[in-house]
Amino acid sequence: MWKKSTFERISAHIDLLETEMVELQKSLVALPALSPKSGGEGEKARADFMKRLLEGWGLGVNEYRAPDREAQCGYRPSLVARLKGRTDRPTLWIMTHLDIVPPGPRELWAHDPYQAVVLDGKVYGRGTEDNQQEMVASAFAVKTMLDLDLVPNMDVCLMLVADEETGSELGVDWLLKSHELCRPEDLVIVPDAGNKTGTMLEIAEKSIAWVKFTTTGRQVHASVPQDGNNALRAGARLLVRLDELLHEKYADEDPLFSPPKSTMEPTRKTENVPNVNTIPGEDVFWFDCRMLPKHSLDDLLHDMNVAAAEIEFDYRVQVEIETGQMVQAPEPTPKNAPVVRMLGKAVKAVHGAEPFTKGIGGGTVAAFFRRRGIPAVVWNRSEGKAHNPNEFSVIANMVADSKVYAHVFGQDSG
Ligand SMILES: [Zn+2]
Structure with a gap:
């Protein structure tokens, strides 16, 4: 000194x-x-x-x-x-x-x-x-x-x-x-x-994970939904499911951070069909997740895949998961x-x-x-x-x- x-x-x-x-x-x-x-x-x-x-x-x-x-x-x-x-x-x-x-x-x-x-x-x-x-x-x-x-x-x-x-x-x-x-x-x-x-x-x-979810169903005229498969409905269910599941599982806090919890936010939503009277065959949205450093992004992706598999089964759609920026802190x-x-x-x-x-x-x-x-x-x-x-x-x-x-x-x- x-x-x-x-x-x-x-x-x-x-x-x-x-x-x-x-x-x-x-x-x-x-x-x-x-x-x-x-x-x-x-x-x-x-x-x-x-x-x-x-x-x-x-x-x-x-x-x-x-x-x-x-x-x-x-x-x-x-x-x-x-x-x-x-x-x-x-x-x-x-x-x-x-x-x-x-x-x-x-x-x-x-x-x-x-x-x-x-x-x-x-x-x-x-x-x-x-x-x-x-x-x-x-x-x-x-x-x-x-x-x-x-x-x-x-x-x-x-x-x-x-x-x-x-x-x-x-x-x-x-x-x-x-x-x-x-x-x-x-x-x-x-x-x-x-x-x-x-x-x-x-x-x-925090770690950063940008994850894109693409749900594929089948596009038809809005008056005959039984002939198609509404990707927006399945995608919306998936979004809500992810929101609930992830917040339940990653609920712990670290007072070093503000907010003290991991954040998992649905953010970007791309347009599906330009008109009202078509049932969309594809739905795309993104999550931006900021995870406390102790959580592994592999675990997070695993949980996302489990939620997607449930939606695929329940709604007979395909869900593709792609990652953007992925940085483990x-x-x-x-x-x-x-x-x-x-x-x-x-x-x-x-x-x-x-x-x-x-x-x-x-x-x-x-x-x-x-x-x-x-x-x-x-x-x-x-x-x-x-x-x-x-x-x-x-x-x-x-x-x-x-x-x-x-x-x-x-x-x-x-
Ligand atoms: Zn600078």
Whole structure:
């Protein structure tokens, strides 16, 4: 742990760096990093810029290039910049993403989304909050160590990845698969979601299952139902049956999540016949299920198949079950994992409020670490403006979060 006077010095120095942090935000806004899938050129320009900057500060930076024929330069760059600490076991990783999402309709923006505007303590522009705020905050926490000649308790690695917004296949997923970078004893912070007070530490997620049910009967004129087989009626029975059965079976709760239960919702319903006087021969609907991580998606599918078989038998129809997105959630990061404890302590010291742990409805990038048995926490202080028109970052949030990182640097993981 830093001595009180040392941390006061760190805090004061970070306050002095505010102008430089805002300047970096401006430079990054002017270097949009859009995935080719979103119609952009990839992250090369921004990665080159960050690499030069971090090397200029005296950090060793490794670049990793995931081949991508769709990108203009032929690859998608990710960077790792390392600041040596007293030990490299554990190493603290702070993962932020280089890429942004498209700004959307220009008329919804008060200013050019690619030209930062500073107003009332906020920086406006695409990417300012998601994820530049934390990229800048973590980088300047590292710079503070260099400026003040301080050595963190552990190696600190800034991991700047590509392709987060379109699935991470050519970003962190590729990086962890093709390079032995992180170990289970390491500490991973993914500052890509949070709450306004910066007190929420997200450590778990639900599994996601998108399942499509196609019921096939026989189409006839509505006046002679006995000659056909109404797929809508059978499908509707199936929907109600699934709704009852699944909610009965998966009724348990975990207070880490809100809602605390698994959710199993019928959602999409496609049109069957365009007119009223035809009995439909086909019925299609979808379920979106968010399951507590302890449930296996195989079991869920098995239960769905049992319900479908009953309907097939009772209504003499065929039911086909197909899956869309199916993501089994990894084991949650333990509440008492060192990274949770350390980040919690820093949040309390800097933001002055009690931190709490939380699970969410699925699909965080931290899963790539958790799946490898590496505890990861998703956190930051945010206004929730990611992907919105007129996206902004509150400068005070960026400065305060920078102090949170610096606080963690001084802690003991043991
Ligand atoms: Zn993000």
